[in-house]
Amino acid sequence: MAQIIGLPKLSPTMEEGVLVKWIKGEGDAVEPGDLVAEVETDKANMDFNLEDEGVLLKLLVEEGDTVKLGAPVAILGEEGEDIASLLTEVDAMRAGGGQAAVPAAESAPPAAPSAAPPAPTAPPAPTAPAAVAAQPAAAPAPSSGRVLASPLAKTLAIELGIDLRTIQGTGPGGRIVERDVRAAAQGAPSAAPAVPAVAAPTPAAAVPAAAVPAVAAPTPAVAQVPAARETSLAVVPPAAPPRLAETDSDYRDEPLSGVRKTIAQRMLAAKRDIPHFYLTRSFDVAAMLAFRKRLNELLDGRGKVSVNDLIVKAVALALRRVPECNASFMDAVIRYHNRVHIGVAVASDRGLITPVVRDADLKGLSVIAAEVRDLAQRARDRRLKVHEIQGSTFTVSNLGMFGIESFQAIVNPPEGGILAVGTVVDQPVVVDGELTVARRMTVTLSCDHRVIDGALGARYLAELVELLEKPESLAL
């Protein structure tokens, strides 16, 4: 008997998902456990597997649609079944914002066995004429929380380019009214895009000649034209500064992706609720770099250990040595974690994702290296499973590869701390009264002060630096 399939909960916190891709199509037979679609949740792209067997009689959402948890996405049944009454039910559910009963309780009587697919020959149930079923679904519900604003406020917000979600309303019940939008428009920074100074046409008097190399200075268009036509010229003429047409919009609004929404919510909550403090130390990395070189020689192409892998391992071992830092503030209690799971911040085109190396303190460096590489790649490919991005007890964020010397990271709740890792810098140092050059790295520990006090954090950093300055310890 045919049934309506609702969108299942694919991550613990998901309330809706975007149906990214249908793997199975209408008319395809499916077995229990078959992958039917990919769904982007607030965490990651998830596989949507079916638990039942049958034929996908109807796909109810299109790729790219945002679907509420439990909302109907497909109808599963036996080949040739009449689904008219189910479609009516789907319309009713959508109109009422209801969820799919899985499986649907009452479906249409099965068609005569001889009925040829896909056109049902059995007459539709009298209570559900086909015409009703064919009607388009009711208007979709708004995808996110409702913003209360007067119609004029909405009209103005569009005119002035104000995002109503960023405004606090002062009307009854928090309604955003005209004066709120006008206040936001006055207080908001100019909508003009920030143009790097060198890219802008520079008036000759404004910048000292030395500051702008002659070749980079925007040349008057007239002078540029003959040069551009001389293909044999050795000097490539500078690109014309980016110029917006009068008709171009001053901005572009992009709806938040699930990942971006999650990042926004979690980072805001973290910065708002967690009393952060920061401890910074720099240390000599000569030994660590030499150790890494030696490891990679030993591996001889069977993998590669990065500086970051060493740091992940060291962070984990240091947490073993100072277990008070492997803790979470849980309102009523402080939870000390018995296992050490290190989150590794990975930049993807959709935003920050933090896959987890479990039991990093127990794993060998080559295992950590392989795991991090695999997780990072799949994070970029959006192929991480939910369990792979959950449960970290401490996080490492490394921007050294981008030349950042040091920075302060935001604690990833409910963790107690996060380590921000900078790049390796050659620095003048005094050794035995002699000025010399050393290779050094700066790390900054961000702590949740509710869990970690200053002295404790300092002790942790000392252990960490000890491990990294004597990197052989990482192999013990």
Next chain:
Amino acid sequence: MPIISMREALNQAMNEEMERDPDVFLMGEEVGYYNGAYKVSQGLLQTFSERRVIDAPIAEMGFAGIGVGAAMVGLRPIIEFMTFNFSLVAIDQIVNNAAKIYQMSAGQFCVPIVFRGPGGPAVQVAAQHSQSLESFYANVPGLKVVMPATAYDSKGLLKTAIRDDNPVVFIESETLYGVTSEVPEEEYLIPMGKGDIKREGQHVTLVAWSKMVHTCLDAAGELATMDIEAEVVDPRSLRPLDNEIITDSVRKTGRCVIVEVGWPHCGFGAEIAFQVQRDCLDHLDAPVERVTSDDVPMPYALNLENEVQPQVKDVVAAVKRVLYLE
């Protein structure tokens, strides 16, 4: 330009129209020898004789019906009700005959008649004599409903009403008969369905007619001391209604308060509120507000009578609500 009262302006309008058209005549209680209960028909009997200024017995159904019949055969009667409360006795003639005959006779008979007289609360005339019946009449297709607020509007609109080939319910206000304004000596007409901005402002639109125009003007004066500029829009006729002048104003101000002396439930302000939300939705910063009399029969006691009706303070409070200032 002479400054005259609304009473004189109405008198001039009838005088001029009776002068202009021998088919126009006036009939009602005490309109002749007594010169009208409110002296609106002062001197008309002397000028036009008993043939055209007719004292009727206390029988509204009868003389309203005579008026409808006279109109059907080509005359242009002005039927005066001593107050519009008494028109309830004649409402069958107004609604079932005057408003219907043109359509039901397939255009063979038009009914060029004016029913006029004061409406709305006066002072201590109690529940049966203090009613605002414009919402009743404005509900009826086939009728036109005019409610002037000034002497100038009264004269121009009454002349138009007398010349109109359709039945017109022309509701005056006892408390406004003495209100004066400049009225030109030369002839002028004011079309029905054409409102008037009685005061300009950009922060809120006050829609009112008849007596409430003056309440709103007083409120606007008080609001101005708080740097709130209220625009007072007087539609002058409720049917036809100058929707455009109201919606133009609301689109400018983004806020609308409708003030009427009638009851709240099914009051004419509700119709305006509907039109405003339909035509100005994207311009509204607040729900349309209404200020009306309380939903009760009018008490006789003076203090209660005042309390029941919309007062300046009620209008000011409503304006503050739509400006989110409370």
